[in-house]
């Protein structure tokens with residue numbers, strides 16, 4: 283079959299990592315007899331430079347005509363002093379909101395081959411780590427009322443019951459396919475939105491009696507992630523908490539360059555991107571780890587295109603490459619030779635069977 287994929291490479295390391303992910307996807311197409319038709323579109327700093335806005339209408343149209351979106355990363359110091367409405371990050375946020383992609387799945391899986399790279403004590407991660415962080419992506423403080431008046435600024439954290447309910451349902455459904463445990467993370471000892479969050483998650487849980495639910499404050503969750511990460515199966519949380527906890531979880535798995543994500547809504551369209559940013563400090567140097575983006579493509583095959591065998595072939599190829607000892611700079615141990623973004627992409631592509 284022919285699949286239409288929208289591609290937004292973005293800024294910084296975005297183009298480098300997306301190029302490698304596309305090579306991997308093309309190889310999957312060759313091996314399994316599919317064609318992937320790519321349409322490039324602009325967002326973020328690259329879009330600001332070309333069109334003056336971080337998310338041109340044309341980009342949304344390309345996405346709406348595609349089965350899925352592969353996204354690199356946006357942002358960088360060049361655009362940091364722009365007003366928030368025309369910053370690169372605003373393009374990304376508008377994309378998620380406009381396409382109603384409220385469910386952000388961020389799996390933190392530690393590959394056995396990388397257990398020596400994990401900064402935690404070996405006994406803490408003995409037997410591996412497999413946690414799914416489910417981040418609400420289109421609400422909360424990111425999208426609440428905001429303004430600056432002289433020396434005063436305000437960002438409101440806002441949630442409706444409806445927004446909480448729909449992400450809670452997703453959390454319980456995902457847990458049913460796993461170890462049937464959900465930890466809902468909030469700050470209900472302080473925040474009104476978190477009190478509504480906890481109450482709504484409790485109510486939703488009644489429809490999933492086979493899933494065990496517990497609650498945790500976000501400060502405690504941040505601590506528990508590095509002291510006892512194996513207690514978690516599915517973590518469901520609001521937008522900003524999920525952003526922060528997923529960067530933390532990524533380090534347990536070895537590097538932020540390893541964590542993929544899927545952003546889904548109510549129709550079959552999905553956006554796939556690494557959880558990391560545009561890494562301006564290493565951009566254009568072939569140092570970036572492309573694995574998070576490559577595994578994001580695997581998630582695209584699994585969640586949106588309905589091709590689980592093909593998705594597995596990517597995961598197997600990544601595992602094989604790591605097992606054979608190939609490491610980009612971020613996952614190489616001291617004294618170990620690191621390969622480039624492009625070499626890692628090539629090796630993984632060759633390992634697609």
Ligand SMILES: NC(=O)c1ccc[n+]([C@@H]2O[C@H](COP(=O)([O-])OP(=O)(O)OC[C@H]3O[C@@H](n4cnc5c(N)ncnc54)[C@H](O)[C@@H]3O)[C@@H](O)[C@H]2O)c1
Pocket residue numbers: 295354355356357358359371374538539540555556557558559560561562563564569570571572574612
């Ligand atoms: N989804 C996105 O587009 C996204 C996500 C996060 C940050 N950002 C933007 O990216 C810019 C830089 O943000 P930041 O520095 O806080 O976060 P970042 O994730 O870009 O980088 C943090 C650190 O991790 C390293 N890193 C990130 N990805 C890596 C990879 N694939 N391989 C190896 N090392 C990697 C970087 O070199 C840096 O040292 C900012 O403009 C920010 O707003 C964009």
Ligand SMILES: CC(C)[C@H](C(=O)O)[C@@H](O)C(=O)O
Pocket residue numbers: 357371374375525557558559
């Ligand atoms: C760049 C920024 C707006 C974005 C977010 O906070 O959602 C990023 O950190 C992410 O995790 O995708």
Ligand SMILES: [Mg+2]
Pocket residue numbers: 525526529557
């Ligand atoms: Mg983030």
